[in-house]
Amino acid sequence: MTGKPxxxxxxxxxxxxxxxxxxxxxxxxxxxxxxxxxxxxxxxxGLVVDPTEERLQAEFGETRTLHLPMQSVLRVEEVEKKRQSAIRDAASGEAVITPFPMPTRPR
Incomplete structure (x- = not known):
């Protein structure tokens, strides 16, 4: 690996x-x-936008340091390259997908 871990x-x-x-x-x-x-x-x-990555960046983009309680950390892995970030439901393990806003129809 080169550079910072x-x-x-x-x-x-x-x-x-x-x-x-x-x-x-x-x-x-x-x-x-x-x-x-x-x-x-x-x-x-470009045209491809990952809604999960957008949501994470909106929530943590201005954060200098996260102070996570030790008991909430499940795993820390040193990796070679970045993959897709994720938000999953803790009970089911299914990905939480942020839907795109739906246009409202005039009545």
Whole structure:
């Protein structure tokens, strides 16, 4: 691997399992927390848009450091390359898909 390592962080948040990518993960300065910083998002220019990636970027795009409670972190993996980020339902494991807004019909 070249450059900074890349980590895939899987954690629970409000009944959903989030998978994010970051360049920096360490034991937090706050006891019982894991610090995740330098979050990595796909920047797509063109017609193909991933609604999950858009949702994650909208939620965490301005975040400098995530302080995740240790008990919510399911897994931290050092990976070679970034794959698709995901949000899954914790109970069923099914992907939570953010639907595109539907146009309303005039009455």
């Amino acid at each position: 890349l980590y895939k962080i899987t954690f629970l948040n409000h009944g959903k399992v989030y998978e994010l990518y970051a360049r920096h993960v360490e034991s937090g300065r706050l006891w019982g927390f894991v610090e995740v910083s330098e979050l990595v998002f796909d920047v797509h220019e």
